[in-house]
Amino acid sequence: MKNTIGNSLTVTLFGESHGKAIGAVLDGMPSGIEVDEEYIASQLTRRRPKDALSTPRQEKDEYSILSGVFEGRTTGTPICITIPNADTHSKDYGEMQYKMRPSHADYTANCRYNGFQDYRGGGHFSGRITAALVAAGAFVIPALNKKGICVSTKIKSIAGETAEEKRNAKILAAKAEGDSVGGVLETAVTGIPAGVGEPWFDTVEGMLSHAVFSIPAVKGIEFGLGFGFADKMGSEVNDQMYVDGDNVKCYTNNNGGIIGGITNGMPITFNTVIKPTPTISKEQNTVDIIKMENTTISARGRHDPCIVHRAAVVVESVTALVIADMLVSKYGTDWLAK
C-alpha cells in the first residue's frame, strides 16, 4: 500500500528533500518499550554525511517525536517522528525541473506524478527520506536486541575493493573525476528463532526484499549463497543438519537461514547491491522534458560520490523493521515488550 509497509508493525513515510520536514509514522509498537533517544540520534549520525566521502550537505537531523511516547516509553499508539529540513539550497536544483538526471528518478517521477512532483533535491525520491526509516528502525532495534536478535549490515565491497583504505581511495578518485561508485552490503540477523515466515507469499526473503528495494539505488538482493548457487551441485551446497543439544543446526548456511521461505534458526544472511550514485558532474546526454529535446547535463548541487557506506545503517534499519513485523505477527502484539 504505497508509502506504508508492514502487516502488524507498520511504517508510513512522508516528506520531500526540500519541504518543511520528512518523517515517519511507526504503528503497532507494543506499549511500554523504553525509548532511547540517544540511540536514535546515534543511528541518524551513522547515516549522515560526515567527511570527504560524502555530500557537503549538512543536516542536523534534529528529530521530534510528536506522538506515541509518554514518560520515556512507547504508549502503543502511533509514533510520529519528524525531521525538519534545514540546509536546503533549492536554487542549485532549478535546472533539474526540466533536465532529467540519467538513472535518477527525475524522469520516472515526472511520469508518475504528471509533472506535479516537488523536484527540488529529488523530492520524495531523495535518499534523505531514509533518515526517517533509520529513526523508525531505532525504536525497534533495542527491543529486538533485548530478545537476543541482532541485525548488522557491513560493507562487503565498494568499487570492487574490500579493504577500507582501497575502498576510500576509489571513492575519492571518483569524486575527483566528478564520477561515482557502487558496492555491495552484507547483512546478518542473528538470534532469530526457527519457524518464522510463510511459504506463500510472505516468505522471509519476499518480505525483506520488498522493503529493501525501496532504499534508493538498491538493484539486487541475494540470500545466503545467492547467485553463487547457479553453478553448484546440490550435494555441494545443501545445508546438512545435525543435532546440537535441543536444537537442530546446519554445518553450512548456504541458504542464509531461510528454507521454504521460513527461518531455520541459522543466521539470516543476504547481500544487497547498491548502484553508483546517478548524480555525477560529468557531462551526460539527457532530455529537456519541457522542450522535449536532447540536451546534456553536468550535475551541480551537492551530491555523494558513493552512498554504500551511508546505506548500511538504512539496510540495517529496514531489516529490523521487517523482522520485528514478522515476529509481532507471529507472537502477538505485546511480545516485543515482554
Place this chain on the structure above:
Amino acid sequence: MKNTIGNSLTVTLFGESHGKAIGAVLDGMPSGIEVDEEYIASQLTRRRPKDALSTPRQEKDEYSILSGVFEGRTTGTPICITIPNADTHSKDYGEMQYKMRPSHADYTANCRYNGFQDYRGGGHFSGRITAALVAAGAFVIPALNKKGICVSTKIKSIAGETAEEKRNAKILAAKAEGDSVGGVLETAVTGIPAGVGEPWFDTVEGMLSHAVFSIPAVKGIEFGLGFGFADKMGSEVNDQMYVDGDNVKCYTNNNGGIIGGITNGMPITFNTVIKPTPTISKEQNTVDIIKMENTTISARGRHDPCIVHRAAVVVESVTALVIADMLVSKYGTDWLAK
C-alpha cells in the same frame, strides 16, 4: 497476508502435494475478458515434467474452473481454479515424516506448523503448488498481450552452461549421480508504460521480488545490471537519455526499466537464481526430528535433477500477475478489459 498476494488483483493459493487438490483463487479480474482454456492447458504443459530431464511423476493437471467464468468470459467475481492430485505415491515419503531433507522445507515446515503439516511430498511447500500459479497467470497473460505487454522468461544458464545441449548434458550427468543442479533465469517485460510503481514501498522491484521469492528454490533477484553495478562507475552505467519522437528513451537499459522504483518505459529486465533441487539420492547428514538424533538420508521418491527449465513458466506467470496487479491499481478495475 500469507497465502494471498496482490492489492487490486489478488491470488490466493491452497493445496498440498498429496491432498485432494491444489488450486488458486484469482480475484479482481475485470469482467468480460475471454478465457482461453487451451492457453491455460498449454501453460500447464510447459510446467509439467515431460522428459528425462525431470521427475517421472506424471500429473495430467486437468484443472477445473469452479467460479468466476460464465459463457467463456470472466464475470469479475473470484475465479477459483482447482487441479486434482492424482499420481501420488505417498508411501515413498513415509520416512520423510521424521527424516528432514537438507535444504528442503521439511524442517522449517515442522517448526512453523508444530509438526501438524502434511509432510507427504513436501505438502504445501511442494513445487507442485506452482501449477496453480501458472493457471492463474494464464488468465492474465492474454489480457496483458492485448494491451501490448509481453512477459518472457528464458534460461540464462544451468550449471554454468548457456548452450542448451551442454545444459542438458549437465542435468543428465547430475541425474546419473543422484545429484542436482541450479541455474539462472532471465525475464523481460516489454510494452509497459512509464510511470508505473511507487518510490516507497511498492517499487516495481519490491513488488516483483516479494512474489518471485515465493517460487521454491529462488535465492536471489537482480534488476538490469544487478550485482554487475558493484564495480562500475556511474558514468559507465548511467542510462543516458534521448528524445525519440514523442517518447523518451535510454541508450542503455542498465536499470532494467525501473528507476526510483518506477518504470521508465524501457523493458523491465531481471535475473533470478534457482538453487539446485535439494532432494537428491546421494547420502547426506541430517536429523531424525522425532528421536532428535543424527542420521543420514538418501532421497527415494521421484524428484527432479533440475527445475530451472520448469521454473521459467512459473516466473513468467508470477511476473504477469504482479504487473497486472500494478496496472489495475493504477488505471482502474476495468482497464485490463478495455
Place this chain on the structure above:
Amino acid sequence: MKNTIGNSLTVTLFGESHGKAIGAVLDGMPSGIEVDEEYIASQLTRRRPKDALSTPRQEKDEYSILSGVFEGRTTGTPICITIPNADTHSKDYGEMQYKMRPSHADYTANCRYNGFQDYRGGGHFSGRITAALVAAGAFVIPALNKKGICVSTKIKSIAGETAEEKRNAKILAAKAEGDSVGGVLETAVTGIPAGVGEPWFDTVEGMLSHAVFSIPAVKGIEFGLGFGFADKMGSEVNDQMYVDGDNVKCYTNNNGGIIGGITNGMPITFNTVIKPTPTISKEQNTVDIIKMENTTISARGRHDPCIVHRAAVVVESVTALVIADMLVSKYGTDWLAK
C-alpha cells in the same frame, strides 16, 4: 480487498449460485486444531431451508475439504472448502437476465460487472454463498469455545413480532401473498477478554460491521443500546463500574462490551436488521435493461418469504471469524490452538 476479509485469519469467498461450486479459503488457522466434520455439517444444516418458512430449493451442501486438513487436524496452511451446486433450476431465471428485480442486486451487479455477471439465481450475490461462510466459521467456533468464548445469534423480531408462533404466522401470511418480511437478529459474544480492538480504525464495531454488512439484506447494525442512546442522558446510560475480585465489571452493558473501539470484558452485544427478501411474486415496476424500457416483474423461481431465521447462523459465523481474527492478531498465530 474485495472477496477477502481479515488481517491474520482471512476468508476468501468464491462461487455463483448456479455455477459448479461455491466455496471459501480459510487462511491463518493455526496448525493442530481438531476439525469436527459433524459440527460443520450441523451448522450448514442450520442455514439450509428446511420447512414451509423457506424456499423449496434443496441443497445437500455436501462440502469437500480440499486442503489444509491432515489426519483430522488443521495443518496451518489454507483450508479450501467447496460446496457443489446441485439443485439448480437455471431456466427459472432466464427473464432475470434483463428484468431487474427491485431491491435485489440484479441491477447493481449489471453496473459493476458491465453485464458479464452470472445472473442465474443471483450469481455471486446469492444468499447461497453464505453457506461457505458458515462452513468457514464452523472451523473457528469450536476453537473459540475451547477458549471460553461463545457466539450466539438469536431472532429478536420478525415482522415486528417477537414470539415464535406469531413470527411464523407472519412469514406464512407473507408467503401466501407472494410477499416477504424482515426482522432483527441479536448477537452476543461472551468470554472475550478486555483490551481487544483498536481506537482507530480497527475498532471491534468497525471490524464486525465491515464483515456483517456483506451478508445479503443486512441494512443496519447497532452495538449495545445502539439507536436507543439517541434520547438518553449520559447519567442514565453510562456503564458504571465496580471491582469484582480481580476483575472490573459494569453494572449495565449499554455499550455492548465495547468502549473506545476496545472490549471491556463485558459481553459484546449487537443487533442487525435484515430487510424483507426483495424477490417477491407480487407484481412490481422495474426496467428491462436490454431494451431500456419500463416493464413489470413477478418473480418466479424458488425464493424465501423471510431469511431472518436462516441468517442467524450466518451472522454467528461471520462474528466468530472476525473475533478470531482479532484475537489471533493480538495474541499471535498459534494462540487459538493452545
Place this chain on the structure above:
Amino acid sequence: MKNTIGNSLTVTLFGESHGKAIGAVLDGMPSGIEVDEEYIASQLTRRRPKDALSTPRQEKDEYSILSGVFEGRTTGTPICITIPNADTHSKDYGEMQYKMRPSHADYTANCRYNGFQDYRGGGHFSGRITAALVAAGAFVIPALNKKGICVSTKIKSIAGETAEEKRNAKILAAKAEGDSVGGVLETAVTGIPAGVGEPWFDTVEGMLSHAVFSIPAVKGIEFGLGFGFADKMGSEVNDQMYVDGDNVKCYTNNNGGIIGGITNGMPITFNTVIKPTPTISKEQNTVDIIKMENTTISARGRHDPCIVHRAAVVVESVTALVIADMLVSKYGTDWLAK
C-alpha cells in the same frame, strides 16, 4: 491495519490530546489537485467548540502541511498534516490516571496498552484526534465536488428533539445539570455513479461503517430505511425502478443508494447514532485501577455536554475519505484529478 484506513487512498492518524501534536498522513491523493487552505481551515472551524453548547477548551487548530503539497497543488506523495496541541490543562486530568470514567475509553485503553497509554485528556482516544480526520477530508471534498459528488451530514435529532431551538435547550439543560445528551446524524452522498462497491466484503455499507465506527461515541449505523425495514413487507419497501432517459432510477430510496453492497446511482443515505458524551460532572460509581477498589468520580476538566453537532463535520469527512478511496480503487490513481 490499526491506525491506517483505506485501500488506494489511505489515512493514517497519530497523536494524543495533550502531546506535542496530532495529525494525519493522507496517501494516494493524485497529483495536481489544488489545495484550498481556507477550506481546510473552515472545516476545522466547523468542528471546533465555539459557543456555550461545547467545551470551553479553545484550540486554534493551526495546522501545518509538512509534505505532499508543492506550489499549491498535491504532488501525489503522502501529505502529512500536523496540528499542534496548545490549550492543554493537563493538571485537570491527574485523577483520571487511576479513576476510570464510566463509558469512556479510560479503562479499555488501560487494558489495551497495559497502563502505558498517555491518559491525559483521553490521549489517543480523544475526540480531538478527529480534527486530523477533518483536515484530511478537506483535501478530498473539493476534488469530489468537482466530480459532482457531494457529501452532507446534518443533525437529525439531539436528545429526541429535531428543531434547533429545542435541541439547544436540551443541551444547555444537560450542561446545567452536569449531564450530557446524544443524538442522530443523517448523511447523504449525491452524484455517485452506479456500480461502486463489492458484494463480498468491501460493500459500500461495510467500508463506510468500518470507518464511521472509529468516530468516538458512534454506536450504530443504518443505511436507507435501516432498522425501519424490520416490520415492513417487501412489497412496501422494495425500491421499484423506472427508466429516466439513459438512466435507471428508483421511485423510492429505501435502500439508501446501495443494493448488494454496490451503489445503484441513487443518493447514499445513512444515519449514525452518537451516544451522550460519557464525561459528566454528576457523581458516578467507578473503580480506582491502581488500588483496585470501588470509588466515585465527578469529572472535572472541560468537556462537552453534547458532541452531536461537532461530530457532523467528522462524519462528513470520514464519508468523503471512504467514498474517494472506493472511487480511486475503481477508476484508477489519477481519476480524482482529471
